[in-house]
Amino acid sequence: MAYIIAGLFALIMGWMFFNQLVYFADNVQKLPLNMRHEYDFANQVIVKLFGSINFILLFMTPILAMKSFSEELRDGTIELYYSSPVSDLEVIFGKYFALITKGAFLISTTFILPIFLGKVNVSDYSFVISGYLGLWLNFCCFAALSMFASSLTKNQVLAAIIAFVLVLFSWMFAMFSQMSDNYLLSEIYRYLSVNHHFENLAKGKLILSDFIFYISFISFILVALRVRMKARRW
Amino acid sequence: MNAIEVEHISKVYGSRRVLDDISFIVKQESIHGFLGPNGAGKTTTMRIITELAKSSSGTVDIFSNGQKIHKTKLYQHIGFLLEEPPLYKDMTVLEYIRFVAKLRKIPQADIQNCIDYAIDALDLSAVVNRSIENLSKGYKQRVGIAQAIVHRPKILILDEPTVGLDPHSVKEMRNLILNLKKEHTILISSHLLHEMSLICDDITIISSGTILKTGSMASLKKDLANKQEIHLVFKKVNETFYTELKQLELFDSINISDCDEGVLVVLKPKDTGDYRNLLIKKSVELDVELLEISKKEFSLEDLFLEVTESHD
Numbered sequence A: 001m002a003y004i005i006a007g008l009f010a011l012i013m014g015w016m017f018f019n020q021l022v023y024f025a026d027n028v029q030k031l032p033l034n035m036r037h038e039y040d041f042a043n044q045v046i047v048k049l050f051g052s053i054n055f056i057l058l059f060m061t062p063i064l065a066m067k068s069f070s071e072e073l074r075d076g077t078i079e080l081y082y083s084s085p086v087s088d089l090e091v092i093f094g095k096y097f098a099l100i101t102k103g104a105f106l107i108s109t110t111f112i113l114p115i116f117l118g119k120v121n122v123s124d125y126s127f128v129i130s131g132y133l134g135l136w137l138n139f140c141c142f143a144a145l146s147m148f149a150s151s152l153t154k155n156q157v158l159a160a161i162i163a164f165v166l167v168l169f170s171w172m173f174a175m176f177s178q179m180s181d182n183y184l185l186s187e188i189y190r191y192l193s194v195n196h197h198f199e200n201l202a203k204g205k206l207i208l209s210d211f212i213f214y215i216s217f218i219s220f221i222l223v224a225l226r227v228r229m230k231a232r233r234w
Numbered sequence B: 001m002n003a004i005e006v007e008h009i010s011k012v013y014g015s016r017r018v019l020d021d022i023s024f025i026v027k028q029e030s031i032h033g034f035l036g037p038n039g040a041g042k043t044t045t046m047r048i049i050t051e052l053a054k055s056s057s058g059t060v061d062i063f064s065n066g067q068k069i070h071k072t073k074l075y076q077h078i079g080f081l082l083e084e085p086p087l088y089k090d091m092t093v094l095e096y097i098r099f100v101a102k103l104r105k106i107p108q109a110d111i112q113n114c115i116d117y118a119i120d121a122l123d124l125s126a127v128v129n130r131s132i133e134n135l136s137k138g139y140k141q142r143v144g145i146a147q148a149i150v151h152r153p154k155i156l157i158l159d160e161p162t163v164g165l166d167p168h169s170v171k172e173m174r175n176l177i178l179n180l181k182k183e184h185t186i187l188i189s190s191h192l193l194h195e196m197s198l199i200c201d202d203i204t205i206i207s208s209g210t211i212l213k214t215g216s217m218a219s220l221k222k223d224l225a226n227k228q229e230i231h232l233v234f235k236k237v238n239e240t241f242y243t244e245l246k247q248l249e250l251f252d253s254i255n256i257s258d259c260d261e262g263v264l265v266v267l268k269p270k271d272t273g274d275y276r277n278l279l280i281k282k283s284v285e286l287d288v289e290l291l292e293i294s295k296k297e298f299s300l301e302d303l304f305l306e307v308t309e310s311h312d
Helices: A002-030 A034-038 A041-065 A068-077 A078-082 A088-108 A114-120 A128-150 A157-180 A185-192 A196-200 A208-232 B042-049 B071-077 B093-103 B108-121 B136-149 B167-180 B193-201 B216-227 B239-248 B276-285 B300-311
Strands: B004-012 B016-027 B031-035 B056-060 B080-081 B155-157 B184-189 B202-207 B210-216 B227-235 B249-257 B261-267 B290-296
Touching: A034 A208, A041 A088, A041 A128, A041 A157, A041 A196, A068 A078, A068 A088, A068 A128, A068 A157, A078 B042, A078 B093, A078 B167, A088 A208, A128 A157, A128 A196, A128 A208, A157 A185, A157 A196, A196 A208, A208 B056, B004 B042, B004 B184, B016 B042, B016 B056, B016 B184, B016 B202, B016 B210, B031 B042, B031 B193, B031 B239, B042 B184, B071 B080, B080 B136, B093 B136, B108 B136, B108 B167, B136 B167, B167 B184, B167 B193, B167 B261, B193 B300, B202 B216, B202 B300, B210 B216, B216 B300, B227 B276, B239 B249, B239 B276, B276 B290
Parallel strands: B031 B184, B031 B202, B080 B155, B155 B184
Antiparallel strands: B004 B016, B004 B056, B202 B210, B227 B261, B227 B290, B249 B261
16 A cells, blocks of 8 residues: 555656646746846745645545554454553554654655756755655654544544544644734744744755644644543543 | 452443443363353453453452552463454464564563464464465464463453354364463353353353352352253143152152143252152052153253343
């Protein structure tokens, strides 16, 4: 399943990257020769590519994570963990690290694309590294939410749907921020949006508050998952 | 020392009382049968013993320890298979047992020995490299028991391990369970009462969350023997015969009713003695025409039905 998803993901990303390159080349052609060097390849292609990858992860992560707990609940294999000298946290972290490693593998299938940067004389690779870090951290947030959704039901499809709604919600906080007239509320919404923090990293900005947000967000969801597992047991 | 002491356990879900102050003892190195109709509370009791569920009140004492054992320690002592075996169907039998052995944190040096023990005890050597998905129900059940004993617990708890198996597999399972008795104290629930009577040393009968009977199989068999009946069919009987029977003072009850062939007399002896010869002699002596005489033994099924129905 993970290989199929990785294959599909690589295919979609390759196609998106190709389209962005073609679009970029068309736009450059329309510019006078002396202005062409000012048209920013990094912003027009790579940052947009990160946005596309992030968008696709929104759909892929719930599918990758949907069976993490719901299948164990359906088949009764969760009781193997309950009957073993392993703690709930060990089970959660084991599954979570496996999932975010899968996520790293999934994202790594797109590494081939920025290699093209070498061909267009881009010298600063730092925004690529921070962009990929942002993508992976976003995946970590989506994975935590999706695993939590998976612990809510024995039905994998339902788990994926719940996960998708939760992930979408975490994405759309930024939209709520634009809709709110209250400055304080608007700032809170903006801070709670996963995408707001990702945008900074995608532009190459490493800000401490973004990392604090990612760590607290993931920890909060994993603690909620632990509470859910404990409640389920009794 | 007892392996398990269940003391005054109750379990309430909302307003529904599933277990009502139940107590019983599982002796060490014995096979203890846990009988009851569907919904009697067998699985709930087993889940409480294995700490997969919390009781509303009461305690479970393992090895007369007198205090609550930490979960880690408890699962060193107890292995269990409740309801469906918890199998990863895409693994082979060997991969699965190895995975469970690692999950149970068996020291690396002992893992191979423990895996070999589980495979031998459940006679799985012929299928170790087969995918669990392709195994028959009987073998899946055996793999389920193998995961329960891989860490060599002293107590093994099995919930309906023979349910859904064909008679041949049931017989095989019976022999495997009898073999497991050498190393484990076993608490087993089942609907197959005859099977239970063949393998169990002790038995507990539960119905609607209440313990109706608990004790050794030997005492139960004695109870059963005491419940025997003698059926006599006469063309007709007279008052003298009835008086003579009463004067013998050997029977708890004498019931006389009409039947197709004449009169049916049902006698319940006070003890386990066989009085058929005596009754034949008496009927000849008193000149009553005896057509048929038979002894009706009480089976475990009869006892089970009697105690559960009388409780309902």
